[in-house]
Amino acid sequence: MIEVKNLDYTYPCGHGLKKLSITIRSGEFIGLIGPNGSGKSTFLKNLYRELEPDEGSIVLAQKELSTYSYRESALLMGVLSQHHECAYDYTVYEMVEMGRTPYRESSHDPVRNAKIEFALKQVGIESLCEKSFSALSGGEKQRVLLARAIAQDTPILLLDEPTNHLDIYYQIQVFQLVKSLGKTVIAAIHDLNIASMYCDRLYVMNEGKIIQEGSVEEVITQEMIQKIFHVPSLIVPHPQTKKPAVIYLEERENV
């Protein structure tokens, strides 16, 4: 469904992405992991067209991304990014409504309104509808933006550290909810235990490159965590799921 080949992007300062290639099948839940500044957000921004690649190709549903109009790509990809700024004082309902913009529906359209209601209910924010978006906490804003992305009803969701501002209850709620939607998901994730619980496959990024790719069992290893994050760890099978669970160790001799 998404095929990225030899993607290059360089910021004026010289940082960016180098020859990135990724193939994602329909319905996969993909995690991007890697240290701060490794290029996860830059990659997602190239996908959701905030940045334009210098070289390489991004093919979405068998068509080069740059040949889609912005409306067409908004019908395919929804985005939940880390940015919360909003120039106007919209209500929560108005923010979620914006997810339907690419559809050009009338505000009385029953399908449109059902999609908005569904999104509000799924994220559990019906009671916030009349509140001003700018008056919400960081975590509440993030949930509103998730509801907007759900209302957009796209087959692909791009998530840039989606649970940044959320407490553990809502972190798990967001990942469970996104997983239950059965969409193709690409998510930049810092928490390796969350990545292990929800992702089908992981890509490890470092210095703008993909340096490893595989199942969570293949990727989440003591060696990778030591090499990429410089932290000693112990990997144990999760007692419920048997997926790798990471226990971080103190840097001590003879551990």
Ligand SMILES: Nc1ncnc2c1ncn2[C@@H]1O[C@H](COP(=O)(O)OP(=O)(O)OP(=O)(O)O)[C@@H](O)[C@H]1O
């Ligand atoms: N707008 C920008 N202008 C110049 N350089 C940038 C810009 N945004 C990011 N960079 C640089 O590009 C590199 C990759 O940054 P990016 O934000 O993609 O990393 P990341 O893996 O998402 O990091 P984090 O985990 O901290 O969110 C970093 O060296 C960063 O300083």
